[in-house]
Amino acid sequence: MSPRPPGADLPEHPDLLWRDVEPKASYDVVVVGGGGHGLATAHYLAKNHGITNVAVLEKGWLGGGNMARNTTLIRSNYLWDESAAIYEHALTLWEGLEEDLGYPILFSQRGVLNLAHTLQDVRDSVRRVEANKLNGIDAEWLEPDEVAKVCPIVNTSADIRYPVMGATYQPRAGIAKHDYVAWGLARRADQAGIDLIQDCEVTGFTTSGDRVTGVRTTRGTIATGKVALCAAGHTSVLTDMLGFRVPLQSHPLQALVSELLEPVHPTIVMSNAVHVYVSQAHKGELVMGAGVDSYNGYGQRGAFHVIERQMAAAVELFPVFARAHLLRTWGGIVDVSPDASPVVGRTPYENVYLNCGWGTGGFKATPGIGWCLADTIANDEPHPYVAPFALDRFVTGALVDEHGAAAVAH
Amino acid sequence: MQLISCPWCGPREEVEFSYGGQAHVPYPEDPAALDDEQWAHYVFFRDNTKGRFAERWCHSAGCRRWFNAVRDTATYRFEAVYRPDEPRPVTT
Ligand SMILES: Cc1cc2nc3c(=O)[nH]c(=O)nc-3n(C[C@H](O)[C@H](O)[C@H](O)COP(=O)(O)OP(=O)(O)OC[C@H]3O[C@@H](n4cnc5c(N)ncnc54)[C@H](O)[C@@H]3O)c2cc1C
Ligand SMILES: [Zn+2]
Secondary structure, three states: OOOOOOOOOOOOOOOOOOOOOOOOOOEOOOOOOOOOOOOHHHHHHHHHHHHEEEEOOOOOOOOOHHHOOOOOOEEOOOOHHHHHHHEEEEHHHHHHHHHOOOOOOEOOOOOEEEOOOOOHHHHHHHHHHHHHOOOOOOOOOOOOHHHHHHOOOOOOEEEEOOOOOEEEOOOOOOOHHHHHHHHHHHHHHHHHHOOEEOOEEEEEEEEEEEEEEEEEEHHHHHEEEEEEEEEHHHHHHHHHHHHOOOOEEEEEEEEEEEOOOOOOOEEEEEEEOEEEEEEOOOOOEEEEEEEOOOOOOOOOOOOHHHHHHHHHHHHHHOOOHOOOEEEEEEEEEEOOOOOOOOOOEEOOOOOEEEEOOOOOOHHHHHHHHHHHHHHHHHOOOOOOHHHOOOOOOOHHHHOOHHHHOOOOOO | OOOOEHHHHHHEHHOOOEEEEEEEOOOOHHHOOOHHHHHHHHHOOOOOOOEEEEEEEEEEOOOOEEEEEEEEEEOOEEEEEEEEOOOOOOOO
């Protein structure tokens, strides 16, 4: 038998998941940003509203921004009604997204523990559990011995610096494979006829009065009827071009993974006070994140001392991690608003819609915001779930303020 | 971690400093004359420049004094540091 060439036994290269198209001269809707939010908006524009003359413009590659860099935690245990509504809407959509997309997304509902370390933490947490229940969201308060049953590797002994005094638990929370989510959404949007255009940076806008008539890009000017901004950490760069301000500050946010380990960590654990959150990826890496770096930044990297602090917290909470090797770290750029809540909806331009300010927590919202933003664009009227997140709340003072449930400081 | 040059103490490690956001945001001259929109802009809206940005830092674990810096938010490089009563230097 003749020797087989190297690679002959590898599976066939898969079909491409979306067409590689040249931008057309004009579209009904242009979505700026091919992250999860932009792709989900495109998907629901087609699916729920039959709007398919749409382009998603991405300066890099689809799903290569924060979508590729986040730690994929999905939960809806937010304190305030406004946040609970949109995140729970998203969680319900996550529960059916795999069937909707006909594509695996490895959504794994393994629950989340948010630890309490002080008496005030305990009171705030119990309050949040009750608020969640009133909003029909699954939530429980667990005592330390019950925490140890859900996640046996958490150090629940009383003699550590920040003892675990209990935790909130949301069993329906989980993780998903972020790349697959982006690819699944992209594939479906493409099948519906939507153009996904990579390597196409929006560099300016053409306007007529209070309407935008087109977007200038590195691949030419494209006329459009409506524009949706889904550029996460880079939103201010775009709104500066449009000449209006949004109260956002862009910060580096880092994450990291360990080497592959046996399954040891059955759920997600977050801690505000000692400031780390951990889950174990499907393959076995421990995936960890913490808070943002303090300074403004667009560099997609952060400082090492932030990682050091986060590792110290992780080892105190999970002594079993002390010998794990850190494999890689990376950073994304998140857009933080003054009340730690998103900014969605109308802008001073009649046909430009804003979607930003999701900060460190927008992955979990992906299908929910895609759904609501598509509805907002189609009906020229903010969907009820996004209406409370309007830009004018900074003038009226009707702030949402979700620091209470963010579970990471930012 | 990078070294940041405090105008009074010289180069010190980043962990000694805390961040104070955009510099040169003056308190309104005639506060009573501001409408809600103008107050909102004073309280909540700050520039979010990609590139050279004038911002405030405090040498909190050193001399505890505030100072200004021009830093490039894309590279994180400090291009200039100066005292609060000094004008923003021209950086090229
Ligand atoms: C380290 C880290 C951990 C996180 N962990 C979590 C988590 O566990 N759970 C959670 O819910 N959220 C998490 N997040 C937040 C979440 O990733 C973001 O809120 C969310 O991804 C933002 O929406 P998006 O996916 O559309 O953004 P992105 O994926 O960043 O999409 C924006 C896209 O716009 C493109 N773009 C920007 N400017 C232009 C332009 N001028 N022209 C064309 N394209 C442009 C960018 O290249 C980018 O691809 C985390 C973020 C980071 C960085
Ligand atoms: Zn000093």
